[in-house]
Amino acid sequence: MNILVTGGAGYIGSHTLVELLAAGHGAVCVDDLSNSSEEAVILAGKIAGKDIPFYKADIRDRSALDKIFTENHIDCVIHFAGFKAVGESMIKPWEYYENNLMGTLTLTDVMRRHGCKRLIFSSTSTVYGDPEILPIREDAPKGNCANAYARTKWFQEEILRDLCGADLRNGDPDPWGIVILRYFNPIGAHPSGLIGEDPRGIPNGLMPYITQVAVGRLEKLTVFGSDYDTPDGTGIRDYIHVCDLASGHVAVLSALKAGSVIDYNLGTGRGYTVLEIVRAFEAANGIEIPYVFGPRRPGDIAAYWSDPSKIDHELGWKAEKGLEDMCRDSWNWQKKNPKGYGR
Ligand code: NAD
Ligand code: UFG
Numbered sequence: 001m002n003i004l005v006t007g008g009a010g011y012i013g014s015h016t017l018v019e020l021l022a023a024g025h026g027a028v029c030v031d032d033l034s035n036s037s038e039e040a041v042i043l044a045g046k047i048a049g050k051d052i053p054f055y056k057a058d059i060r061d062r063s064a065l066d067k068i069f070t071e072n073h074i075d076c077v078i079h080f081a082g083f084k085a086v087g088e089s090m091i092k093p094w095e096y097y098e099n100n101l102m103g104t105l106t107l108t109d110v111m112r113r114h115g116c117k118r119l120i121f122s123s124t125s126t127v128y129g130d131p132e133i134l135p136i137r138e139d140a141p142k143g144n145c146a147n148a149y150a151r152t153k154w155f156q157e158e159i160l161r162d163l164c165g166a167d168l169r170n171g172d173p174d175p176w177g178i179v180i181l182r183y184f185n186p187i188g189a190h191p192s193g194l195i196g197e198d199p200r201g202i203p204n205g206l207m208p209y210i211t212q213v214a215v216g217r218l219e220k221l222t223v224f225g226s227d228y229d230t231p232d233g234t235g236i237r238d239y240i241h242v243c244d245l246a247s248g249h250v251a252v253l254s255a256l257k258a259g260s261v262i263d264y265n266l267g268t269g270r271g272y273t274v275l276e277i278v279r280a281f282e283a284a285n286g287i288e289i290p291y292v293f294g295p296r297r298p299g300d301i302a303a304y305w306s307d308p309s310k311i312d313h314e315l316g317w318k319a320e321k322g323l324e325d326m327c328r329d330s331w332n333w334q335k336k337n338p339k340g341y342g343r
Helices: 011-022 038-048 062-071 086-091 093-113 148-169 206-214 242-255 274-285 309-315 323-336
Strands: 002-006 026-031 054-056 076-079 118-124 177-183 185-187 221-224 239-241 260-266 291-294
Touching: 002 011, 011 026, 011 038, 011 076, 011 242, 026 038, 026 062, 038 054, 054 062, 062 093, 076 093, 086 093, 086 148, 093 118, 093 148, 118 148, 118 242, 148 177, 148 260, 177 242, 185 206, 185 242, 206 221, 206 274, 206 323, 221 274, 239 242, 239 323, 242 260, 242 309, 260 309, 274 323
Parallel strands: 002 026, 002 076, 026 054, 076 118, 118 177, 177 260, 185 239, 221 291
Antiparallel strands: none
């Protein structure tokens, strides 16, 4: 297949470009570089041994998207482009709704005008809100989101379901075929150390914070909360290696079926506490990570992890890399690129 990857210069997008090309697919990338560097696309192509056509454009720019679909035959779109910072979304909700919703509306309109109605959409486990039952299955309640970012993802999911539903009601001979992927916590980097996560400013995420402490850019980690109802009092998440997450996108290409919207969790099914992550990082890399306990971070949920069995049963795909791989590869990327892509 020839696949348009929106947001392909970003953390997950760049790793997905590598996996798509390794699996024999073609890829075209569009990104406005608002949170990334073109270097990531060039390096992804280098890892895969292929050039990746790159368009620097905002997906809300209809004529720029039209040009891409006119110049390339696109079978399917993997849609990563959007804003993703939880805290920022509560300060600038309008910007988050505008970029994420208008991006998806413009993209899907241009797609249907060019007869391309196969889409894989990046959603998030945070659409499940504070789960009543663990592990979280795809049929768990959704939409009770704790922040504006997660709500934009939930609304985008609903828009996509409406588009497909309308095609079926209208008897459209070529209805939308959509896969929604809900990511748990991606960490790690490509084992080459050429591409990885490069957050702007002080990282919000646990692993990039730890690697920046390890490389000396930050002094110590603050563990947010030590009094949760978990074995050691710190928050539990389901961390998944970004290369596994990327390969999950290749696996679901076969699940894109006309007239269906299918959702899958992408996680490992195993939760780790913050302190377990710190210890695993120290053990994998032989580096001590100084930390202090701080108050709980507003909006954080104590514990959640996935039931990843639906995608395994239906498509025979599951995450393969363990926590040691995630810690080693995160550090390998950071130590080789202390300043990330140097943006
Ligand atoms: P990222 O910020 O590294 O990548 C997103 C990319 O989209 C960036 O390169 C950015 O420049 C680009 N972009 C943003 N708005 C754009 C626009 N209007 N037009 C063109 N390009 C635009 O983020 P990521 O971690 O790679 O996440 C990828 C997707 O997965 C996002 O949609 C994110 O919400 C979702 N997601 C991420 C996580 C996570 O923990 N990283 C978890 C769940 C879901
Ligand atoms: N944490 C710390 N100190 C830090 C950073 C994080 O103790 O400096 C803790 C958090 O309190 C939490 C755990 O580490 O218990 C993980 O926090 P992250 O910020 O790495 O990840 P979140 O689970 O909060 O959220 C992330 C992304 C969301 C995404 C979600 C699910 O920020 O965008 O994973 O994929 F939706």
